[in-house]
Amino acid sequence: MATEALGWWGVPLGILAGTLRGSVPFLLVSLGECLTEKSGKINLGLEGTLLFGAMSAYAISYLSSGIVGPTLAPWLGVLAAGVAGMVLGSIHGWLSQQPRVNDVAVGIAMIIFGGGLANFFGKPFIQPQAPHLPTLPIGGWSDLAPVQSALQISPLFLLGVAIVPLMSWFFKSTRWGLYVRAVGDSPDAALAMGISIFWVRMASIVAGSFLAGIGGASLSLFYPGVWTERISSGQGLMAVALVIFARWRPWQCLWASLLFGGAQALGPAFQSVGIDSYYYLFNAAPYILTLVIMIITCSPKRTLAGAPGALGQDS
Amino acid sequence: MSDRNRAFGFSRRQVVRGLLASSAFGLTAKFGTGCAQSPSTGGDAAADGAAPEELVVGFIYVGPKDDYGYNQAHAEGAAAMVANVPGIRLVEEANVPETTAVAETMRSMIEIDGAKVLFPTSFGYFDPHILNMAKEFPDVQFLHAGGLYQEGVHPNNVGSYFGYIDEAQYVAGVVAGRMSKSGKLGFVAAKPIPQVLRNVNSFTLGARSVNPAATTQVIFTGEWAEPVKEAEATNSMADQGIEVITCHVDSPKVVIETAEKRGVYTSGYHADQSSLAPKGYLTGAEWDWSSIYTKLGQDFMAGKTLMAGDIPHILRGGLADNFCKLSPYGPAVTDEAKADGDAAAAGIKSGDLVIYKGPLKTNTGDEVLPADKEMKTNNVELEKMDYFVEGVIGSVS
Numbered sequence: 249m250a251t252e253a254l255g256w257w258g259v260p261l262g263i264l265a266g267t268l269r270g271s272v273p274f275l276l277v278s279l280g281e282c283l284t285e286k287s288g289k290i291n292l293g294l295e296g297t298l299l300f301g302a303m304s305a306y307a308i309s310y311l312s313s314g315i316v317g318p319t320l321a322p323w324l325g326v327l328a329a330g331v332a333g334m335v336l337g338s339i340h341g342w343l344s345q346q347p348r349v350n351d352v353a354v355g356i357a358m359i360i361f362g363g364g365l366a367n368f369f370g371k372p373f374i375q376p377q378a379p380h381l382p383t384l385p386i387g388g389w390s391d392l393a394p395v396q397s398a399l400q401i402s403p404l405f406l407l408g409v410a411i412v413p414l415m416s417w418f419f420k421s422t423r424w425g426l427y428v429r430a431v432g433d434s435p436d437a438a439l440a441m442g443i444s445i446f447w448v449r450m451a452s453i454v455a456g457s458f459l460a461g462i463g464g465a466s467l468s469l470f471y472p473g474v475w476t477e478r479i480s481s482g483q484g485l486m487a488v489a490l491v492i493f494a495r496w497r498p499w500q501c502l503w504a505s506l507l508f509g510g511a512q513a514l515g516p517a518f519q520s521v522g523i524d525s526y527y528y529l530f531n532a533a534p535y536i537l538t539l540v541i542m543i544i545t546c547s548p549k550r551t552l553a554g555a556p557g558a559l560g561q562d563s
Numbered sequence: 564m565s566d567r568n569r570a571f572g573f574s575r576r577q578v579v580r581g582l583l584a585s586s587a588f589g590l591t592a593k594f595g596t597g598c599a600q601s602p603s604t605g606g607d608a609a610a611d612g613a614a615p616e617e618l619v620v621g622f623i624y625v626g627p628k629d630d631y632g633y634n635q636a637h638a639e640g641a642a643a644m645v646a647n648v649p650g651i652r653l654v655e656e657a658n659v660p661e662t663t664a665v666a667e668t669m670r671s672m673i674e675i676d677g678a679k680v681l682f683p684t685s686f687g688y689f690d691p692h693i694l695n696m697a698k699e700f701p702d703v704q705f706l707h708a709g710g711l712y713q714e715g716v717h718p719n720n721v722g723s724y725f726g727y728i729d730e731a732q733y734v735a736g737v738v739a740g741r742m743s744k745s746g747k748l749g750f751v752a753a754k755p756i757p758q759v760l761r762n763v764n765s766f767t768l769g770a771r772s773v774n775p776a777a778t779t780q781v782i783f784t785g786e787w788a789e790p791v792k793e794a795e796a797t798n799s800m801a802d803q804g805i806e807v808i809t810c811h812v813d814s815p816k817v818v819i820e821t822a823e824k825r826g827v828y829t830s831g832y833h834a835d836q837s838s839l840a841p842k843g844y845l846t847g848a849e850w851d852w853s854s855i856y857t858k859l860g861q862d863f864m865a866g867k868t869l870m871a872g873d874i875p876h877i878l879r880g881g882l883a884d885n886f887c888k889l890s891p892y893g894p895a896v897t898d899e900a901k902a903d904g905d906a907a908a909a910g911i912k913s914g915d916l917v918i919y920k921g922p923l924k925t926n927t928g929d930e931v932l933p934a935d936k937e938m939k940t941n942n943v944e945l946e947k948m949d950y951f952v953e954g955v956i957g958s959v960s
Contacts, residue, residue, distance in 0.1 A: 393801075522957075
């Protein structure tokens with residue numbers, strides 16, 4: 249059993265570890281939402297997608313571990329979570345593009361639908377233990393068990409980080425990226441170019457939901473690694489707000505996600521070294537951060553730099 | 564095309580922002596979980612023509628019924644009551660938040676399912692929801708798990724029952740204190756309410772009875788079910804070299820699993836979690852509601868009521884009365900620790916061992932009890948606990 253005490257070093261280490269562990273769902277959901285919003289539609293339903301993805305991943309990992317073995321099962325779970333996300337995404341994509349349908353309203357309905365569906369199907373999977381995703385230990389250079397444990401990197405985190413430059417390049421330098429941006433900024437121009445607005449938006453929403461579903465898989469198969477009905481605790485909605493904070497840029501989504509992941513670790517890390525006043529405030533840090541961001545970025549006097557032109561407009 | 568929605572003076576973009584901001588705000592008020600209710604699992608038929616020999620009993624849980632924790636303990640007790648007492652029909656609803664939602668659940672159980680006895684099990688249901696409903700339906704009995712009933716203040720169709728599970732926590736503390744070399748123990752707690760504080764204090768006193776240098780580090784997560792924070796708290800404690808971790812949250816699953824991954828000993832709570840930590844699970848403080856609910860069920864069927872005074876308004880008991888029990892010792896527990904744990908449990912059952920006896924100080928140095936005084940388990944002063952005893956690292960406010 250570990251006997252080394254880190255003392256004050258535990259705080260930065262805890263925040264670092266929390267950043268690496270806790271930011272994965274934020275990162276994947278915000279990247280997905282970034283893609284979706286670039287095409288001019290908003291998908292608030294990613295909170296529901298996150299829950300449904302978490303449930304699907306856990307359920308498939310548990311059910312298939314007997315058939316394909318405990319090493320392959322969690323990966324099947326991740327895939328299932330992505331597919332589950334795509335199903336929810338396609339519902340949102342179709343519904344929100346109907347005439348006179350508001351995408352925000354559909355999104356809120358999808359939060360409730362995704363959450364309800366996850367709770368309904370998830371009942372039998374609360375108790376059993378599903379095999380988890382493996383982690384990459386990059387802290388082997390240290391003798392300290394806490395450091396080794398903090399530096400357990402999830403492959404899903406690496407996936408998220410790898411998507412960041414890819415998505416950035418996709419928007420900037422590819423024809424398909426141009427299509428997405430054109431549809432998002434100026435649907436009329438895109439239509440004149442001969443692009444199908446419906447299908448570009450549909451593809452963006454479905455791809456975004458795929459990423460959000462995988463974000464859910466990281467909750468249930470990596471950290472904290474259980475399926476309960478309150479596993480997301482609003483992280484999907486926070487990630488949507490985070491995209492606005494990140495000004496619809498993938499690189500800034502990464503930094504913002506790391507910030508939010510670290511903020512979650514603040515309360516417990518401070519309490520573990522004996523700073524125990526104001527723990528409600530520390531625990532509320534991610535929520536306060538969201539509110540502050542909303543206040544700072546939502547000025548009624550100016551439009552946001554970088555906002556897709558068609559976002560929130562009639563289609 | 565863009566002016567169609569200007570009728571109310573807001574552009575859609577402003578509406579989007581407003582909704583986003585209010586959703587983010589709603590999160591702090593648990594907007595997300597409020598939406599995540601699941602439908603009732605039991606109330607399938609309206610019981611208009613319920614036969615007089617049938618009694619409808621409603622159970623309401625704050626979380627899922629199979630959470631390895633508080634709700635599972637109650638749900639198992641409810642199932643035992645139905646199995647052991649013929650004539651009782653059970654209606655249940657899980658995932659009911661501690662808001663007006665529980666009032667609506669109680670109302671529909673009474674009016675639609677015809678429930679005559681309700682067990683709203685979560686602490687926060689009591690005030691004001693149970694009290695309001697009890698005034699509105701004076702012929703329905705409300706039994707609440709918690710120590711909140713006050714004679715003369717609350718309606719007489721309300722009763723409260725609770726186990727002194729801190730007795731089991733004391734024994735778990737003895738085992739933890741023996742198993743820890745450095746004496747550094749950890750406690751992941753949800754909220755600073757008297758029952759949680761009492762568990763922390765009893766656990767600490769148990770550990771200090773065998774290792775006077777033992778300390779308990781407390782981390783509050785602020786909510787009953789906050790999986791990410793619970794995992795963070797457990798990891799932070801492991802980073803600080805804490806050797807045994809226990810908890811008081813709705814579902815200890817995350818804490819126990821995370822601690823097992825970090826190679827730290829665990830002591831369970833609410834239900835038996837030994838299967839989650841085959842290596843590090845020492846023991847645990849469990850509820851034993853089956854015997855209590857069966858007894859109450861038999862009383863109900865015999866026509867006894869709270870209103871007539873046949874059933875006491877305050878039901879209490881500890882290890883000796885089967886309100887709680889200890890998980891079987893895990894494989895890591897040494898014979899020495901087992902012997903000390905068994906001795907402490909026997910002492911508590913016989914009444915020889917009093918947990919709260921002087922001299923006792925709070926961790927801020929104030930005196931709780933002078934050297935010659937003691938507070939027995941059934942002392943109501945203990946149910947108003949608002950301090951940590953010496954040896955606990957943490958603060959209540």
